[in-house]
Amino acid sequence: MSNQGYDEELREERAYVAALYERLDRERAVAQARYHGALGQTALTPGERETDVRCRSREAARLDFADNGLCFGRLDALSGETSYIGRIGLFDAENDYEPFLLDWRAPAARPFYVATAATPENMRRRRQFHTMGRRVLDFTDEVLGRPGDAGRGDAALLAAVNAPRGEGMRDIVATIQAEQDEIIRLGHSGVLVVEGGPGTGKTAVALHRVAYLLYTHRERMSRTGVLVVGPSPLFLDHIGRVLPSLGESDVVFLTTGDLVPGLSVTAEDPPEVARLKGSLKILDVLDAAVADRQRVPGEPVPVELGDVTVELDAGLADEARREARRSGLPHNEARPIFRKHVLALVAERAVAKIGEGWLTREDRGAWADLRADVLDELREHEELDATLDALWPELTPETLLGPLYMSPRRLEAAGADPALFRADGSAWTVSDVPLLDELAGLLGRDDSAERVAARRRAEEEAEYAAGVMDVMKLDREELDEDVMLVAENLLHAEDLAERFVERDTRDLAERAAADRDWTYGHVVVDEAQELSEMDWRALMRRCPSRSFTIVGDLAQRRSAAGATAWGPVLAPYVGDRWQYRELTVNYRTPxxxxxxxxxxxxxxxxxxxxxxxxxxxxxxxxxxxxxxxxxxxxxxxxxxxxxxxxxxxxxxxxxxxxxxxxxxxxxxxxxxxxxxxxxxxxxxxxxxxxxxxxxxxxxxxxxxxxxxxxxxxxxxxxxxxxxxxxxxxxxxxxxxxxxxxxxxxxxxxxxxxxx
CATH class of the missing domain: 3.40.50.300 (P-loop containing nucleotide triphosphate hydrolases)
Known part of the structure; x- marks a missing residue:
């Protein structure tokens, strides 16, 4: 191409890209107006309004992030059709939604990344733009399918990898290579392992795969979001700008130390201790540690009632303990069962003792009445209540695991290695996090008191709302016979009470990060070779669909509890139903x-x-x-x-x-x-x-x-x-x-x- 021809085409490309930015600005203004309109919407219910606001907010953010590097290339097909490739898609709504700009994730954009001289994908030319801000500085052309061409030119790629590093990782949307694109667009919906040495772009590939999956499975994945797990806060800060730059915000970034919300990791385990905690064998220790806290009294405990004193002994407590364990419920959820059976057994003893000589079980009515009175007294018995708390205490993961570490006796009773002992039980380490997560499931929550309180609050709110409606009622005698419309014709007290319920206005990522029980549509695990067996168990719990992108390099494994091969790590959860891909080209390290x-x-x-x-x-x-x-x-x-x-x-x-x-x-x-x-x-x-x-x-x-x-x-x-x-x-x-x-x-x- 002559200099004159190049200059003319450069002017045309600049004009086209400038027109794309004008369209982007118009769409952004419309999106902002829709967002502010949603904020002021009064016709919808509170829940519908929040959903609408979040949707409009995401759309506005997507258009904002697209501003940098909106269009970075063009494809010319053998048919004569021209397509511009960019960060998002822009369409002509007045002309059957013909694309002005193709989203890089769209199937039609794939040849931009994979076309070569040998397989041109029906393309004649690939053009790559070099831009600064909104201005096209120059472009590079690659004519595809010519004899002697080695394949895709490296000008854009080498410019990107040679450029000085900034404050964080950049997206590679303009320079994705063929082997990377294959992995990014892989249709496999289960577990994908991507292994590659330093500089092969495995992290960038994983993040762009997330953007691709969110694009192709938006309806399913946007409801639950994506979790990205990295090795350190420093690493997460480094990669944190990539997905927002691609317009994706429903993503939670965590380290394995963040999987239990609110926990502060302050210490580090020696390698051998980390290995012990990371092994699945620790599950037996945790089970035994929970069982060890479900005790029976060493000596009979006297229970003094108004008319008689009875004993709570080991045999009675053990019978109640067996009954609670047979329920199969977690420790805290089985706790009311234990208490109920203890009270029932103690009441039976008390009734038998009180009625000795004058009351038999054949007199069912009198026996039941006396038993009911005794149970009422037992429920208010403070000393017995304290005893039952000691025998089957309500536990949190922290109040079980911390004292376990600090007690050689408890460690021995749980069959744990003495190396797990430490003086400060609450000096939490990263290796403790999956154990605490496991204990959250083993212990559960006794929320019976909360349910009662919630029911009372609902009744009080409904009662308050009913009072408000009474005030709103008009004197029917003052109304025209044809206008018999009063407040109760429009809504019930329960409906009015619902309007006073506090709404959760956090976005999806904020809600997911704060909720240990949240399950994600997809999980990305970076530096995956560092994760222990217990780490994997915690992560699999967070993605029941087993949709994972796992990236790592076994040669870089540091952790004594980390993986030495991928198969044994994944087999307990997906068997051999996982795919493996390898990146072999180092784009970063000279x-x-x-x-x-x-x-x-x-x-x-x-x-x-x-x-x-x-x-x-x-x-x-x-x-x-x-x-x-x-x-x-x-x-x-x-x-x-x-x-x-x-x-x-x-x-x-x-x-x-x-x-x-x-x-x-x-x-x-x-x-x-x-x-x-x-x-x-x-x-x-x-x-x-x-x-x-x-x-x-x-x-x-x-x-x-x-x-x-x-x-x-x-x-x-x-x-x-x-x-x-x-x-x-x-x-x-x-x-x-x-x-x-x-x-x-x-x-x-x-x-x-x-x-």
């Missing part, structure tokens, strides 16, 4: 850095092949050995060098080093937000799933020595950089890195090339 990480991978996981990098960055990694006193200054040098560059940077070092930040920190452009900016560290465990332009890895030998999975942690640390990698070490370099360091020449004084 070849220079992946060579370093690959040498380490070959040592600790020789059967795993590292993903192939699509690019080289031209900057070779370096290493430098420093003394203890030189380390702060060397880190300062790195921070100072990177402060003048565009993009993000981070220092990754072993946990426990002064200055290491918590996993709640958030990345910021040009550096890393920490509590100690002079020493901006994060541990390798907090770096999982993140990416930065520049990474400084400190003390790799100490990372390796940090535990049985130290090699995996070092592998994670080495593969976070998209452009520049440096290594500072006080101890000799690990073997995999030493050989590489000796192979090159220093880049400048004080630095050694790792390649």
């Amino acid at each position: 070849a220079e850095i992946m060579t370093v990480a690959g040498a380490l991978l070959a040592q600790f996981a020789p059967d795993v092949r590292p993903p192939e990098s699509v690019r080289a960055c031209g900057v070779r990694p370096w290493s430098r050995r420093v003394a203890d006193g030189e380390l702060p200054g060397a880190i300062d040098d790195f921070v100072r060098d990177e402060a003048g560059r565009e993009g993000t940077s981070v220092v990754i070092g072993p946990p426990g080093v002064p200055g290491t930040v918590t996993t709640g920190a958030a990345p910021r452009a040009g550096g890393f937000a920490t509590r100690n900016p002079r020493n901006p560290w994060i541990p390798p465990s907090a770096a999982k799933g993140l990416e930065f332009d520049a990474v400084l890895v400190v003390d790799p030998a100490r990372i390796l020595a940090g535990g049985p999975r130290g090699a995996a942690e070092l592998y994670v640390a080495l593969t976070r950089a998209t452009q520049r990698l440096g290594v500072l070490h006080r101890d000799p370099l690990p073997a995999a890195l030493t050989g590489l360091a000796e192979a090159g020449a220093p880049a400048r004084a004080g630095h050694r090339r790792l390649l």
Whole structure:
């Protein structure tokens, strides 16, 4: 194409995209008007109004998020038809809804991602726009189906992966590759496992798959939403903008430590304790711990009544306990059954003792009357009530598990490993969360008192409403005979009372995140290799339909309780009815850095092949050995060098080093937000799933020595950089890195090339 022809087409494309934005603005104005109209709607019931408001709010938000990168490409078919591809769909309502812009998830948009020279999908040309804000800067054309073409051009992809990183993960909607698109659009509705090494885009694929599923199954999935589970708050902050940028808001982001609403995780278990808690064998311990709290008295307990004293002994309590357990109800829900049977058995003893010599069971009426009187007295008996509370206490997961950890006797009675003992029972760890979640089901809730209170409130509200209606009544004698319309002709007292019921105005994501019993239409699990058997049990409970997208890399497993293979983890829930896909291309990590990480991978996981990098960055990694006193200054040098560059940077070092930040920190452009900016560290465990332009890895030998999975942690640390990698070490370099360091020449004084 000549320069003149290119300029002319560029003007035409700019005009078309500008017209798309004008249409977007008009639709946004209409959506906002509908939203405000829904807010002021009075003709609907409160429930209908809330539903309408939420629907209008979602539509307005969808159009707002579409503003950035609205249109990013065009397809020209062999038939001569032209289609523009974008973040959302825009249609001509006056012309049979002909598309002005195709949503990237629509089937007709698929060739934009998968067409190649060998399989052009009936397309002649693919055009990719480079935009800034609402303006098209330029475009790149790929003519499809020509002999000698290797396939889809890499200009847009390489521009995206080489671009400086910002404050969070970006969507890849404009640069989805064929192997990624296949997974995103996979029709399988059950469990899908996507495995891939560092930089293969598995997280982005999982998030775009969520957007695709919400697009294709909107009616079903929007009612219950989607849960995305990640390894840390830092990771969730990093990926949190992707789905909103694709117009999806009915999504809850949690770590496994957040699965029990309101619980605060403040401690970390040693690897062996985490392994014990993560195993399904802990279920027997929990069952036994609950049973251990259903006691019988060691000595008979005297129950003093007005006319007689009877004893509550072990035999009587055990009979009531067996009856309650036979109900099969959770502990707290079986509690009223236990109490009821104890009272009945004690009452029988009391009646027999009171009527000794003058009353027999044959005198059924007198026996029943006396028994009823005794039961009334027993129900008001404070000492007996306290005894029954002690024998079968009402428990919460926290009040059972915390004291269990603190008591060697209770641990022994439950058949638990003594290693579970800890002095502070309420110092909750991530490994405790699935146990607490399991106990919530084992214990249940005794809500009988709440039901009684709710019934009383409803009666009081109805009574109040009836009084209001009495006030509203008109004197019928003052009305014309033809106008006999009064308040009670329009609504009943119960209807009026309903209008005073407090409504839940939270959106779906807020309600779901606060409700432990919420079940989701789909669940995404990232860094899934870290989850224990108990974690999986908790997650499966939250998705009865077993609709999961699971992404991970077994080679990066850090947790002692994590997965070593996918089949054993999934078999208890779906058998072999799950699908596996693998991503093999590294889009993030340049070849220079992946060579370093690959040498380490070959040592600790020789059967795993590292993903192939699509690019080289031209900057070779370096290493430098420093003394203890030189380390702060060397880190300062790195921070100072990177402060003048565009993009993000981070220092990754072993946990426990002064200055290491918590996993709640958030990345910021040009550096890393920490509590100690002079020493901006994060541990390798907090770096999982993140990416930065520049990474400084400190003390790799100490990372390796940090535990049985130290090699995996070092592998994670080495593969976070998209452009520049440096290594500072006080101890000799690990073997995999030493050989590489000796192979090159220093880049400048004080630095050694790792390649």
